Amino acid sequence: MYVYGIRGALWNDTDPTHPGSGVAMSTVVLSQLTKVYPTGVTAVDHLDLTVADGEVMVLLGPTGCGKSTVLRLIAGLDPATSGEISFGGAGIDHISAREREVAMVFQDYGLYPHLTVAENIAFPLINHHIEEAERDQRVREVAELLNLTDVLTKRPDRLSGGERQRVAMGRAIVRQPRVFLLDEPLSNLDAAVRESVRNYLSELIHQLGVATIYVTHDQTEAMCLGDRVAVMRQGRIEQVGTPEEIYSDPHRLFVAAFVGSPRMNLLQAAVQAEPGRRTVVDLGAQTLHLPWSDARARTLATYHGARVTVGFRPDALVPTADAEGADLHGVVRLVELRGHDVLVHLETGSVPTPHRVSQLELPDGELAQAVGGDPPPPHPLRRRLARIVPQPRRADDSGRYGLQPSYVPEAEPGREAIGDVTARMPAALAPRVGETLSLRLDPDHLYLFDRAGDRIALPAPQVALREAV
Numbered sequence: 107m108y109v110y111g112i113r114g115a116l117w118n119d120t121d122p123t124h125p126g127s128g129v130a131m132s133t134v135v136l137s138q139l140t141k142v143y144p145t146g147v148t149a150v151d152h153l154d155l156t157v158a159d160g161e162v163m164v165l166l167g168p169t170g171c172g173k174s175t176v177l178r179l180i181a182g183l184d185p186a187t188s189g190e191i192s193f194g195g196a197g198i199d200h201i202s203a204r205e206r207e208v209a210m211v212f213q214d215y216g217l218y219p220h221l222t223v224a225e226n227i228a229f230p231l232i233n234h235h236i237e238e239a240e241r242d243q244r245v246r247e248v249a250e251l252l253n254l255t256d257v258l259t260k261r262p263d264r265l266s267g268g269e270r271q272r273v274a275m276g277r278a279i280v281r282q283p284r285v286f287l288l289d290e291p292l293s294n295l296d297a298a299v300r301e302s303v304r305n306y307l308s309e310l311i312h313q314l315g316v317a318t319i320y321v322t323h324d325q326t327e328a329m330c331l332g333d334r335v336a337v338m339r340q341g342r343i344e345q346v347g348t349p350e351e352i353y354s355d356p357h358r359l360f361v362a363a364f365v366g367s368p369r370m371n372l373l374q375a376a377v378q379a380e381p382g383r384r385t386v387v388d389l390g391a392q393t394l395h396l397p398w399s400d401a402r403a404r405t406l407a408t409y410h411g412a413r414v415t416v417g418f419r420p421d422a423l424v425p426t427a428d429a430e431g432a433d434l435h436g437v438v439r440l441v442e443l444r445g446h447d448v449l450v451h452l453e454t455g456s457v458p459t460p461h462r463v464s465q466l467e468l469p470d471g472e473l474a475q476a477v478g479g480d481p482p483p484p485h486p487l488r489r490r491l492a493r494i495v496p497q498p499r500r501a502d503d504s505g506r507y508g509l510q511p512s513y514v515p516e517a518e519p520g521r522e523a524i525g526d527v528t529a530r531m532p533a534a535l536a537p538r539v540g541e542t543l544s545l546r547l548d549p550d551h552l553y554l555f556d557r558a559g560d561r562i563a564l565p566a567p568q569v570a571l572r573e574a575v
């Protein structure tokens with residue numbers, strides 16, 4: 107009997123090679139999984155993750171964060187140093203790679219060059235002694251599903267990149283896997299075909315209905331393919347959530363910096379509370395104000411004197427003609443036309459928190475140092491911007507707020523030329539280079555992170571930033 111749907115089109119549910127019928131679904135649970143290579147590198151560090159039946163989980167992270175190692179441990183290609191892996195509630199640590207019923211597609215596809223497409227797809231069936239008639243039938247079904255029927259007799263070197271990728275998929279799914287693992291399967295494709303292959307792959311892996319773990323460092327792929335995304339850093343998971351959650355509700359500075367294109371603006375700031383009046387987030391040359399009536403101001407007041415990172419996405423900034431009512435002002439350094447919208451790079455006199463993943467990958471203690479070391483001396487731009495739009499200031503006797511981050515041009519040569527804040531706006535509103543732009547900052551989209559890189563939980567915004575100032 108064949109089960110209806112794509113699974114049924116491929117697998118007879120009385121297949122004796124798959125005890126328990128053709129619906130061998132498994133929830134994958136990784137508990138405190140750790141891998142220390144003999145070189146002493148800790149590639150995976152006490153990692154916990156659950157991938158449900160039929161769920162597509164994307165492991166997203168920079169190179170070297172341990173994504174491939176996680177797949178190799180699940181597939182049984184490498185032994186874990188400690189921790190457990192279970193499929194469908196049963197531990198599999200003692201089960202050999204061959205018996206785990208895991209299919210894996212590698213970046214380089216791993217096709218046999220001397221075999222035809224049909225022979226490549228049939229290879230796992232031959233390996234498991236499936237008889238010829240059934241083998242041929244399954245290869246035909248898989249080829250039809252993947253649109254490979256016309257190339258079955260060709261060898262891999264006669265195929266396009268997209269076709270090779272589909273053959274690798276065919277070989278992986280021809281035996282019903284309990285778990286499907288994909289390691290950067292699109293990275294060898296030209297940008298031109300990657301999008302279409304990505305879409306077909308997304309449809310296919312969702313139809314397969316088995317727990318799928320997909321590794322990539324490409325956030326677009328992660329966002330398009332994953333039911334959930336696990337963002338990894340240094341062998342650990344920073345956050346797991348739906349693509350929407352990861353984008354709009356980052357719990358960690360690293361996630362905020364890594365996910366989103368164009369990237370989130372992340373600026374160093376100091377918090378200054380004026381109880382009963384407002385809480386000021388001092389960006390150095392400019393300040394953001396949260397009126398005391400806003401519950402966020404009162405919560406943030408507990409960070410009085412602390413250095414924090416302020417985050418907002420480029421589309422949270424809206425140009426305004428009302429300079430006095432604006433939240434931020436910046437000199438336009440560069441206007442990047444991207445079709446229907448533009449990216450405007452502004453110089454606001456702020457100090458960006460390091461965006462470079464290499465810096466954000468520092469151990470937490472060093473990250474704290476990187477995002478909030480001792481403040482450098484004030485920059486002359488502060489005075490210049492203050493002349494453009496006088497900032498209301500009331501602080502200590504010297505008239506200065508908090509720690510006042512400001513950047514040192516000598517330390518970051520060239521940055522002034524491209525600015526420190528990016529705004530996205532419709533092309534029709536594109537400003538001219540050299541112009542001073544006044545911007546409102548959407549208070550719904552303001553993120554604050556402490557020095558350890560953790561998001562500061564704030565109550566929901568109630569009023570615009572400047573109101574009641």
Ligand SMILES: Nc1ncnc2c1ncn2[C@@H]1O[C@H](COP(=O)(O)OP(=O)(O)OP(=O)(O)O)[C@@H](O)[C@H]1O
Nearest residue numbers: 143145147149168169170171172173174175176323
């Ligand atoms: N066989 C090995 N022996 C020693 N160290 C290894 C081995 N394989 C991987 N590593 C190290 O473990 C860490 C994690 O590597 P891994 O390949 O899992 O990362 P990744 O996130 O998949 O990176 P990429 O995207 O570049 O493939 C890296 O520091 C890597 O150098």
